[in-house]
Amino acid sequence: MCWGWGGYPHTALDKVWRQLAYGAHHDAITGSESDQVYIDLLTGWREAYDLAAEARDNALSALSAQVTTDAPGVLVANTLPFARDGLASAALPEGHVLADPSGVPVPAVAEGGTLTFLARDVPSVGWRTYHVVPGIPETWQPASGVTIENDRWQITADPDKGGTLVSIVDRTTGQEVLTGPGNELRLYDEYPQHPDMGEGPWHLIPTGHVVGSSSAAATGVRAESSPVGRRLIVTGQVGEITYEQVVTLPAGSDRIDFTTRVLDHTGADRLLRVRFPARVEGALPVSDVSGAVVGRGFALPDVDTAHHPWTLDNPANTWFGLSATAKVDLGAAGARALGVAEVVVPALDDAPQARDLVVALARAGVTATTSSADGTRYGWLDVDSNLPDVRLVLGGPDTNPVAADLLARADESYAKALSEGATRVWIPAERPLPETWQPSADLRDLRALPALIVTDSIADLVADLADATIEAVCPLGGERLEDRTVALLAYGLPGFAVDPSGALHLSLMRSCTGWPSGIWLDPPRRTTPDGSGFQLQHWTHEFSYSLVSGPGDWRALRLPAAAQEHITPPPHPPPRHPADGPPLPPVHSLLTVSPERDVLLSTLKSTGNPPTPTAAQRGPRKPPP
Missing domain, CATH: 2.60.40 (Immunoglobulin-like)
Known part of the structure; x- marks a missing residue:
């Protein structure tokens, strides 16, 4: 509280932080706990929410009174x-x-x-x-048709395809955002337990069978208008799920707001995502974490985990999308986004010298793994938890055997550029990344990924990275990076996946039967009203998310601020009380x-x-x- 209007609620907020910290241990923060643990944690999380809301409301009420x-x-x-x-x-x-x-x-x-x-x-x-x-x-008043628009966006739904969006046009640029049905619900069958590891909720375990809401007609699509905006209201059925979706164009906003309600969920061993196919050429997955923005790898959401055990989903704090954290500028040969890198040093003893580069890459949002030339390459899903999209090879062919092997397998123009004084030479991959980034991918081959051979000092390369852009030459071939971003803003949802085609998938919910779902050690066992375990989530759910897009990378769109706006709506106006202190304007x-x-x-x-x-x-x- 300010200006002496009451005391700061330090006791209540201390309890809030203790409850949040207590609920952040390994088997709680993942949401993969047993039913009994879930119920135990729920009371602590609810207390934290109520105490924080009360502190906020009391402060706003005192402020409003003045x-x-x-x-x-x-x-x-x-x-x-x-x-x-x-x-x-x-x-x-x-x-x-x-x-x-x-x-x-x-x-x-x-x-x-x-x-x-x-x-x-x-x-x-x-x-x-x-x-x-x-x-x-x-x-709200009925409007004709299934298209809504404001100054920024024009959106069209298709009743014959589940009410999915068949067009999202940016009216400021004429750019079509979608390449297929957008805001499509995708319902995945999952195994009760992992086919190989025998474990349940902490793995995504799709069977490969998925049904989309675009595969059947909607039960209803209607448009409405009001002074605060335009909206589409869609109802339909996908699998056993009955849904209601609201697509809103708020007046004067650059954002498209979405709400999806799953009504009286009854499923088991299901994963529900919402999908926006929105290819941005050359862009890579990007997301925010608690205090940073990082590049991510493509995911493989449609695999059968009996044959390909990893979907490669990632978490996001408040947003994710297709963009670039850092890039290599190749001049007339184009540009290439950097997301996850392997930094190859000549020998293991040289690894400490690469530390400043790895730190600079991380500062720009590129996570990197350092390896030596005589070691195994990073990029094999049998042993690696993710995949790189680029290699940075430190040292030329005279000092780094990987550089020598790479040049021997590539066109002679790259070696010629180095011999003529170029200190950073880009060698494109043999095939585009979406073609090689496949289920159970093995990207260890030197030509599977693009590579940057660096012969100048690491200090110079670090300095060049200050603006998140590396200058280099590419004497043959080129790259294309579209200077545009498409992102989804979300909060409190379990994860995301951007597949190699550029489709954005946001996970909404799961229902699991695998161990330890439903486990209750101390009687009496508690259930939901229909007798099912809490992990099945047999009740109505509501999810909110927003789409933003525009020219430039995530920095140009100021996505962290946009996401904070999305997750922090103005609080409800507080009740007015008699003033007790100096008046405020x-x-x-x-x-x-x-x-x-x-x-x-x-x-x-x-x-x-x-x-x-x-x-x-x-x-x-x-x-x-």
């Missing part, structure tokens, strides 16, 4: 470190709407007893107030961060727990005796 307005009003708070627009909700007396201080009505729609309205330019870590005035709120920012949206701030508090008292709180010092 804000002075010349009419009854609603306060919209922004907890993010940048100004933002967004849809907020409030419960108003019947026959009332919102207006800005000049009396202009705020775009809004009434639904389910709540007024949802468009709050614009809410200041960084601050608030904006709106006046409550007499008026009749508008509602109706629009205000407590904190700004520069450059906005490029630097993010998640937490700011005074030192100590409990916080160290201020001089005013301590009062005058007593004179020494």
Whole structure:
């Protein structure tokens, strides 16, 4: 709390962090625990949520009480470190709407007893107030056809293909995002336990059989419009799953919002994903983790794990997509994205010299594994947990045997470029990466991946990586990297997969019967109302995610900030209480961060727990005796 309005809730937030830490151990954070462990953890997670929500609501209520307005009003708070627009909700007396201080009505729609309205330019870590005035709120109205659009996007659904999206056009560029049915639900059959390892929930174990929502007609597709945007509402059936999907184009937004509801789920040994085929030539999978953005490898979501045990799914904190973390600029020969690298040194004793390069690659978002020329190559799924997409060979043919072998198998123009003074020479792979990145892939062959032979100093290469771009030459052939990004924003979902065709898959839910699902050691055994175990998840589920796209890489789209906006909707306006302290203006920012949206701030508090008292709180010092 600020300005002395109550005490900082250090005891409650200390308990929140303890519950979260306690619930983050190996068999909890994976979501693969037994039913009994799940129920034990659920109470701790719920307590953490309730305590944190209460602390937030109390702080907002105290703050709201100090804000002075010349009419009854609603306060919209922004907890993010940048100004933002967004849809907020409030419960108003019947026959009332919102207006800005000049009396202009705020775009809004009434639904389910709540007024949802468009709050614009809410200041960084601050608030904006709106006046409550007499008026009749508008509602969602039917619209013709199955196409919706706003200033940024035009979207079309196909009722004959389950209501999937057959077109998403960026109206600012004319670019079609999709290459096939988008927002398609894909329901995978899974083995009860891993065919080889005999274990259950902590492996993705599809059988190879999958049915998509595009394979049957939707039971309903309708369009609606309102002052806050346009939307499509789709209902249908895929396998045993009944679904409802809402695709929303919020007014004035660059984002496409999606909600998928799975109604009264009854399945077992199923994996449900949503799929957006969106090829971006040359781009690689990219995702955020807790404090970084990293390149990922392609995944193989459609394999039969009895024959190919790894799907190569990855986790993402708030977003993933097709983009580039770093790249090699080849001038007229194009450019190539870098995601996961093998750094090959001449001998094992040379590995420490590559450390600064590996750190610089990681700083740019490229994870790297160092190997020696006489060792085995990285890229065999029988022993490696993932696959590289590039090799960086340190040293020329006179010092690094891998460089010599590679040049001997490639066109003589590459060796000629080195002999004529080029210090970084790019040798493309024999075949495009999507052709070699196949189930149970073995990419150890030197020509299976592109390679960069580096003969100048590691220090120079590290310096060149400062802008996430390496300059090099490619005397024969070339690469193509489309300067565009397509990404999905999500939160709290188990993982993602981008397959070699460029299709984005977001995992929504799983239901497992393999051990330890359903295990209950201490009686009495508890179940869901239909008698099933909790791992089967026999209830209704709702999932939210958003699509963003545009020119440039993830930095140009400021995806970390966009994802924070997606996962942090404006909190519900707090109740107003009598003021007790100095008045505050109706629009205000407590904190700004520069450059906005490029630097993010998640937490700011005074030192100590409990916080160290201020001089005013301590009062005058007593004179020494």
